[in-house]
Amino acid sequence: xxxxxxxxxxxxxxxxxxxxxxxxxxxxxxxxxxxxxxxxxxxxxxxxxxxxxxxxxxxxxxxxxxxxxxxxxxxxxxxxxxxxxxxxxxxxxxxxxxxxxxxxxxxxxxxxxxxxxxxxxxxxxxxxxxxxxxxxxxxxxxxxxxxxxxxxxxxxxxxxxxxxxxxxxxxxxxxxxxxxxxxxxxxxxxxxxxxxxxxxxxxxxxxxxxxxxxxxxxxx
Numbered sequence: 001x002x003x004x005x006x007x008x009x010x011x012x013x014x015x016x017x018x019x020x021x022x023x024x025x026x027x028x029x030x031x032x033x034x035x036x037x038x039x040x041x042x043x044x045x046x047x048x049x050x051x052x053x054x055x056x057x058x059x060x061x062x063x064x065x066x067x068x069x070x071x072x073x074x075x076x077x078x079x080x081x082x083x084x085x086x087x088x089x090x091x092x093x094x095x096x097x098x099x100x101x102x103x104x105x106x107x108x109x110x111x112x113x114x115x116x117x118x119x120x121x122x123x124x125x126x127x128x129x130x131x132x133x134x135x136x137x138x139x140x141x142x143x144x145x146x147x148x149x150x151x152x153x154x155x156x157x158x159x160x161x162x163x164x165x166x167x168x169x170x171x172x173x174x175x176x177x178x179x180x181x182x183x184x185x186x187x188x189x190x191x192x193x194x195x196x197x198x199x200x201x202x203x204x205x206x207x208x209x210x211x212x213x214x215x216x217x218x219x220x
Contacts, residue, residue, distance in 0.1 A: 087142025
């Protein structure tokens with residue numbers, strides 16, 4: 001399995017890279033802004049690329065079995081209102097480059113904003129919404145827009161893996177639940193998943209595809 005990982009040094013991308021390299025049947029091309037952030041490793045090739053240069057990105061992605069899209073404009077923009085437009089531009093560039101490269105399978109790091117809550121509303125519009133996320137709403141809405149963009153995509157075999165509401169570094173437990181459009185809650189009423197278990201779910205989907213042209217979610 002030869003996979004290209006866009007955003008391999010990011011908050012989620014780093015965990016996905018670490019998980020991918022645990023599996024000897026996976027080779028990774030890490031597409032990043034700065035290859036100097038990546039340590040040499042067997043089965044890892046680092047490529048520096050501006051994702052908005054669609055021709056260059058397509059060339060970097062060509063020949064892979066799948067692309068994992070973990071791009072984000074970066075922490076410097078996480079509370080900047082412009083991050084929404086930046087995110088949309090990045091998502092569109094990635095989709096265009098994947099199609100130009102002739103790669104059929106696209107796995108996307110998603111968000112929880114549009115998952116349904118027990119009251120029937122999307123998480124971002126529900127009483128379950130955590131006000132701690134308010135400063136990050138433009139970025140969160142940018143990720144939600146990726147899901148809407150994918151729903152209109154006519155050809156790619158895509159998946160949008162939505163985490164639970166709280167996605168934070170923690171433990172790789174290997175014990176979590178899968179869902180589809182409804183937010184998952186644990187016994188204490190919390191919606192959460194560690195970066196490490198989220199990454200495990202992503203790489204399992206890479207290695208053993210079971211979702212096609214749909215969203216799914218993971219949580220405890």
